[in-house]
Amino acid sequence: MWSASGGQCGKYLAASMVLQLDGLERHGVLEFGRDRYGPEVREELLAMSAASIDRYLKTAKAKDQISGVSTTKPSPLLRNSIKVRRAGDEVEAEPGFFEGDTVAHCGPTLKGEFAHTLNLTDVHIGWVFTRTVRSNARTHILAGLKASVTEIPHGITGLDFDNGTVFLNKPVISWAGDNGIYFTRFRPYKKNH
Incomplete structure (x- = not known):
């Protein structure tokens, strides 16, 4: 969910959790019974505070850093x-x-x-x-x-x-x-x- 949100911090994830989960469920990314996702996990995610989300994601963020992309490259001639x-x-x-x-x-x-x-x-x-x-x-x-x-x-x-x-x-x-x-x-x- 963190990577699907574009790498949002815990504060934004907590505020948008309902919208994020509803959207991921609606589009079939999250389905009850698949990949350990179910009603209990959904309720746990909805109950998490921003600080808890950040603590939980600390290792994932360090391992899979989402960085910005550049659409330009230097001009060698001019x-x-x-x-x-x-x-x-x-x-x-x-x-x-x-x-x-x-x-x-x-x-x-x-x-x-x-x-x-x-x-x-x-x-x-x-x-x-x-x-x-x-x-x-x-x-x-x-x-x-x-x-x-x-x-x-x-x-x-x-x-x-x-x-x-x-x-x-x-x-x-x-x-x-x-x-x-x-x-x-x-x-x-x-x-x-």
Whole structure:
């Protein structure tokens, strides 16, 4: 049940236990009489506190760690031509400089089709622009970036992205150059810059 829930902590499992069990039973994942599951086990699970769930799952969590999946990989060609932004760069002194990334709404697996969200956050005032895109394909990302220029109420002076090929590619870099948008990237191999 823990892995089916996406590796939730005991607090969330305890709060959603009834929904989780009902759903797993409805879809035939849990059946009374199979794999030692029955009414007694169901009642025991429903009665468990969040702390008890965490204690019970301690060894399972250590053995079968559920980790995040990445949908991007570094671009080997264009990376060195893009300036690495450092703390103290003056581009953040006024609105218009955005940090961007994508979020894959895929759950614990990258199998099948799922939505992605392009997120741009103004580092000076916190304005957030989001756009759902079909995939991380360059055409979809570029369409989202073009929409940002018309939908964000103030101008975009700069964009800062991670080192993945989603943003570090010729069409996106050319678009930024054609629109006079300063383009930087995060420090290599640093998740939080």
